[in-house]
Amino acid sequence: xxxxxxxxxxxxxxxxxxxxxxxxxxxxxxxxxxxxxxxxxxxxxxxxxxxxxxxxxxxxxxxxxxxxxxxxxxxxxxxxxxxxxxxxxxxxxxxxxxxxxxxxxxxxxxxxxxxxxxxxxxxxxxxxx
Amino acid sequence: xxxxxxxxxxxxxxxxxxxxxxxxxxxxxxxxxxxxxxxxxxxxxxxxxxxxxxxxxxxxxxxxxxxxxxxxxxxxxxxxxxxxxxxxxxxxxxxxxxxxxxxxxxxxxxxxxxxxxxxxxxxxxxxxx
Numbered sequence: 001x002x003x004x005x006x007x008x009x010x011x012x013x014x015x016x017x018x019x020x021x022x023x024x025x026x027x028x029x030x031x032x033x034x035x036x037x038x039x040x041x042x043x044x045x046x047x048x049x050x051x052x053x054x055x056x057x058x059x060x061x062x063x064x065x066x067x068x069x070x071x072x073x074x075x076x077x078x079x080x081x082x083x084x085x086x087x088x089x090x091x092x093x094x095x096x097x098x099x100x101x102x103x104x105x106x107x108x109x110x111x112x113x114x115x116x117x118x119x120x121x122x123x124x125x126x127x128x129x
Numbered sequence: 130x131x132x133x134x135x136x137x138x139x140x141x142x143x144x145x146x147x148x149x150x151x152x153x154x155x156x157x158x159x160x161x162x163x164x165x166x167x168x169x170x171x172x173x174x175x176x177x178x179x180x181x182x183x184x185x186x187x188x189x190x191x192x193x194x195x196x197x198x199x200x201x202x203x204x205x206x207x208x209x210x211x212x213x214x215x216x217x218x219x220x221x222x223x224x225x226x227x228x229x230x231x232x233x234x235x236x237x238x239x240x241x242x243x244x245x246x247x248x249x250x251x252x253x254x255x256x257x258x
Contacts, residue, residue, distance in 0.1 A: 003242050018147055018156060025154025027147060030210040042238065073238040077226050081159040083234040097206050105212040109171065109202040113132050 004035055008080040014050060015082055021094065022071050022085040028096035029104040031058075033082065038073075045070050047084060064098070064127045066090035093121060100124045133164055137209040143179060144211055150223065151200050151214040157225035158233040160187075162211065167202075174199050176213060193227070193256045195219035222250060229253045 007015055014032045021028050031049040033041065037057055040048040047068035051058035061067030072085035088094035097104040099120060106118035136144055143161045150157050160178040162170065166186055169177040176197035180187035190196030201214035217223035226233040228249060235247035 003238065006243055016145060016159065018159065020156055027149055027156065027212055030145065030147065030205060074234040075236040075238070075243055076159060076233040077228050077230075077235065078233075079236075081233075083156055099206050101206075104205040104207075104210075105203040106206065107204040107208075109132065109204070114135055114204055 004038060006079055007038075007075065007082075008078065009035065010080070014052075015080060017049065017082045017084060019047060019068060019084045019086050019096065021088055021096075023087065026103055027105055028068075028086070028088060028094075028102070031060075038082070041070055041084075042073060047086060061090060064090060064095075066095055066127075068096070091122060095121050095127070098124060098127075100127060133167060135208055136167070136204065136211075137207065138164065139209070141181075143181070144209060146178065146211045146213060148176060148197060148213045148215050148225065150217055150225075152216065155232055156234055157197075157215070157217060157223075157231070160189075167211070170199055170213075171202060176215060190219060193219060193224075195224055195256075197225070220251060224250050224256070227253060227256075229256060 013034050017031050017033050019028045034050040037048045037050045047060040047070055049058045067089045068086040070084050070086050074083040088096050100122040101118045101120055106116055107114040108117045142163050146160050146162050148157045163179040166177045166179045176189040176199055178187045196218045197215040199213050199215055203212040217225050229251045230247045235245055236243040237246045
């Protein structure tokens, strides 16, 4: 059986993907893949997502240079979520978020409100020129 | 503004949630919350999800005893994904997966196939009696 057929793709032909930094364990971002994106990811050893807003393959880092090298691809018990173990390239300390932060998960809930608790490491206007 | 209103709930009124073990950094599972589930999670300090298959609130551990204590609730840059930092209770070593494994992400991709690479720590028939 083709390994791609073992995944339960959703009605849009997509699967949710969590990207985790291999070295730190930090969860960097959450995105989606279609079948072609996952095939490319496995073939290239770098993260290729499907951009729902642009409705096309998104080679992570294609504009920003913030490429993700993929060490492991994991699938969950229900065959409908993927987890990547990655090295986040392109900046030191690493930047995965389009806001210029290390991780996309920078809003922390506290006392009934969300607080941005991670610093901007690089101005987005300098990332996307 | 109500913090719950800042979340971009999907068409079904749900938001995807990643649960990460605070001590190890391991990604344990992926699930969904509706508004009430998130309110309960914040109020109780334990993970409450929305079970899509059962179409009701799912107090994680309600059957298995594998309760998740929640230390942090984080939201991503697009306000449409949540990340929980948890302590996974109920078994040592910790079990988050209904298959009796530590993490739900136990299938590793290698050489064109998926391989189950994490041990079953407790027989599911002994967890769900």
